[in-house]
Amino acid sequence: MDASTFQLTGTKDMQTGEVFFPPRVLSADGALRELEEITLSSEGTLYSYAVVGDKTYGLIDLPEGVRLQTELSSDEPVIGSAYRLVGDESGWSFGRA
Amino acid sequence: MRDVYIAGTGLTPFRKYEEGSGRRLGREAGLAALADAGIDYAAVEAVYGGSAIPESPRAIYLARELGLTGVPVHHVTNASASGLAAMHDAWVAVASGLHDIVLVIGYDAPENSGNAEGAIAAQGFAPPVSLFSMWANRRAQEYGTTERHLALVAAKNWNYAGLNPNALRQPTETVTVEKVLASRMIADPITSMMCTPWGDGAGAAVLMSAEMLERTQGASPFVAKISASVANSEAYEENLILEGAIMGSATITGVSASAALDAAGLGPKDLDVVQVHDAFAIEEIVYSEQIGLSNPGETEELLERGAFGPGSREKFGIAEVSTDGGLIARGHASGGTGLAQVHETLRRFRVHNDEVGLVQLVGVGGVCYTQVLTRIRRK
Numbered sequence: 001m002d003a004s005t006f007q008l009t010g011t012k013d014m015q016t017g018e019v020f021f022p023p024r025v026l027s028a029d030g031a032l033r034e035l036e037e038i039t040l041s042s043e044g045t046l047y048s049y050a051v052v053g054d055k056t057y058g059l060i061d062l063p064e065g066v067r068l069q070t071e072l073s074s075d076e077p078v079i080g081s082a083y084r085l086v087g088d089e090s091g092w093s094f095g096r097a
Numbered sequence: 098m099r100d101v102y103i104a105g106t107g108l109t110p111f112r113k114y115e116e117g118s119g120r121r122l123g124r125e126a127g128l129a130a131l132a133d134a135g136i137d138y139a140a141v142e143a144v145y146g147g148s149a150i151p152e153s154p155r156a157i158y159l160a161r162e163l164g165l166t167g168v169p170v171h172h173v174t175n176a177s178a179s180g181l182a183a184m185h186d187a188w189v190a191v192a193s194g195l196h197d198i199v200l201v202i203g204y205d206a207p208e209n210s211g212n213a214e215g216a217i218a219a220q221g222f223a224p225p226v227s228l229f230s231m232w233a234n235r236r237a238q239e240y241g242t243t244e245r246h247l248a249l250v251a252a253k254n255w256n257y258a259g260l261n262p263n264a265l266r267q268p269t270e271t272v273t274v275e276k277v278l279a280s281r282m283i284a285d286p287i288t289s290m291m292c293t294p295w296g297d298g299a300g301a302a303v304l305m306s307a308e309m310l311e312r313t314q315g316a317s318p319f320v321a322k323i324s325a326s327v328a329n330s331e332a333y334e335e336n337l338i339l340e341g342a343i344m345g346s347a348t349i350t351g352v353s354a355s356a357a358l359d360a361a362g363l364g365p366k367d368l369d370v371v372q373v374h375d376a377f378a379i380e381e382i383v384y385s386e387q388i389g390l391s392n393p394g395e396t397e398e399l400l401e402r403g404a405f406g407p408g409s410r411e412k413f414g415i416a417e418v419s420t421d422g423g424l425i426a427r428g429h430a431s432g433g434t435g436l437a438q439v440h441e442t443l444r445r446f447r448v449h450n451d452e453v454g455l456v457q458l459v460g461v462g463g464v465c466y467t468q469v470l471t472r473i474r475r476k
Contacts (some may be wrong), residue, residue: 018333022340028333047336048238050223050230052284057227059235059338067336069223069343079238 006088007042010066011035019064040064042085043097049077058083060094070094098192102473103321104305104313105133106440111265111298111428119148119206122299123159126436127202130301131163135315138164141303142196147173147183148432149460150216152207159202159299176460177213177374179203180300180435185466187304188326197306203436204299213295213431225461226292228343229377230284236379237286240394244286247378248277249400251291251425254375257406258422263437265296265428291378296428300436311476319447321439321454321470324361329353330464344463351387353465354457358389361469365389368416369451372438374458375423381405384457390415416455420445434458439470446472 011023013035018028021040027033044060047067058072060083073086073095082097107129109122123146131138141163146156156172175182180203187199205213214225236242255272258264272290280290305313310320329352331337337345350373358364365388373388375381382396391399399405405418421427421441424434435458442454452472459465 018335020339024339048231048235050227050234050284052224052227052230055223057223057231059231061336065335067338069338069340071222079235 006085006092008040008085008092009037010040010064012038019066021066021068040066043082044094046077046079046081046083048079058094099194100307101188101191101323102305102307102310103302103323103439103443103470104310105130105135105303105315105320106301106436106443107133108263108300108437108440109298110263111296111430111433111437114206114297116210117208118297119154119204119208119299120158120162122206122297123202123204124162126204126299126301127159127163127200130200130303133316134303134305135313136198136303139166140198141166141168141200143168143190143199144170145173145183145187145190145199145201146170147179147201147203147435148205149174149176149179150205150207150213150431152209153205153432154208156202159204175464176462177376177429177431178435178458178460178464178466179432181438181456181458181466181468182328182435183432184302184435184439184468185326185328188323191304191306197309199304201302201304201436202299203301203432203434205431205433206297206299213429222341226284226287226377229379230287232347232383233286233379236382240397242382242397244278245274246382246397246400247286247291248274250375250378250381251277253406254419254423254425255290257420258426261421261427264422264426265294266422266426287377287379291425293376293424293429296430298428298430298433298437300433300440302436302439315475317447318475320473320475321443321446322473323468324363324471325357325469327353327357327360327467328464329356330462343461344459347383347387349463349465350384350457350459353467354388354455357455357467357469361471363453363469366414367453368455369410370420370442370445370449370454371416371418372420372423372441372454372456373418375419375425376429378425381418381423385418388455388457390418435466442470
């Protein structure tokens with residue numbers, strides 16, 4: 001899979017609609033329903049960020065209701081801006097869309 | 098459940114001790130707590146030790162320092178919250194009727210190289226400070242929180258530590274907001290003086306049933322009743338962060354504190370003194386609101402007016418927070434921290450006339466423990 005088509009995989013609870021990343025095997029409510037794998041949106045909104053040394057970390061809100069933690073590949077992060085997944089299975093981050 | 102009392106506490110100074118100090122620190126804290134409670138180790142029916150760092154000795158080795166009496170010794174571990182986790186399990190043991198006198202030792206002091214920050218970082222891909230920098234940057238957007246507000250929290254806690262000989266940080270003069278802001282930038286807007294220095298140390302507490310409290314004579318007429326003890330972990334909510342060594346949401350503290358206050362039949366305005374997990378200054382602002390000391394978004398203005406510091410109760414009707422310096426300045430000896438919070442609450446009951454206290458700790462994963470303590474006079 002090349003970088004342009006790489007997407008993250010999460011899981012979805014088909015009863016509640018809840019989506020998880022990293023993917024969970026079983027539902028969050030303790031009822032032990034098996035969840036289904038779904039492909040996550042590659043674009044989300046920056047909820048917040050942190051600059052630590054030469055690295056920038058971000059929290060990205062995806063439309064599925066997932067808030068994921070990631071490195072940011074763009075400088076000068078802007079909360080509320082659109083960010084897009086970049087990379088492949090060996091390493092990925094989010095950059096300004 | 099039966100009523101449970103804290104009959105005595107002890108604490109070592111929080112410092113950077115040489116490797117292999119854990120057993121001695123546990124012994125010193127244990128001896129101090131037993132003396133405060135007015136009993137010897139032969140009276141202890143069980144020991145609960147709490148530590149977070151894998152390189153710290155297991156609880157049995159600390160208990161053995163005090164005696165070889167054959168009692169059950171439990172080792173409890175739950176990250177930063179390990180000390181209050183041990184307090185909670187010990188509370189269950191006495192409340193249930195299983196035991197009448199239990200010794201709790203909370204500590205961390207590695208036997209060889211190892212530290213809390215490294216242990217947390219190894220569970221995720223980002224250093225602990227990054228999450229709290231994210232909290233601060235988000236809050237700046239939502240409520241206009243500035244680095245100055247974070248510095249107000251840190252300066253308050255540093256100056257409390259200046260009055261606490263057990264604190265790791267010992268400022269020689271009053272710490273100003275400007276000095277905090279001028280310290281090294283760690284993760285904007287968080288500077289080094291807004292972060293815990295970590296550290297090593299041990300604290301201990303003796304828990305008793307009402308019957309044993311009546312049959313013993315401690316060092317002080319004032320002891321504490323554990324009016325509530327609540328343990329919880331994160332429940333699913335939308336946008337809960339799930340990967341890495343993190344707190345997925347701040348609401349875990351609100352759920353815990355609300356349950357503890359309800360169980361105690363009290364509200365946040367009844368609290369005189371509060372200790373929270375202020376490893377980074379933004380946490381104290383967020384947890385103060387989660388506990389209900391202030392309304393969301395009002396905390397910054399209250400800080401500017403001097404609330405949460407000395408005299409806060411009298412001037413604002415709001416509890417003083419982190420009165421021993423908190424994690425920021427007393428230090429964070431991981432498992433030792435919960436017992437330092439309990440020790441400080443008892444100290445305030447004895448020398449400051451406070452009557453109701455709350456202690457709160459979170460641990461990455463995330464877990465939370467809250468206890469509500471009320472002052473009791475021995476009969």
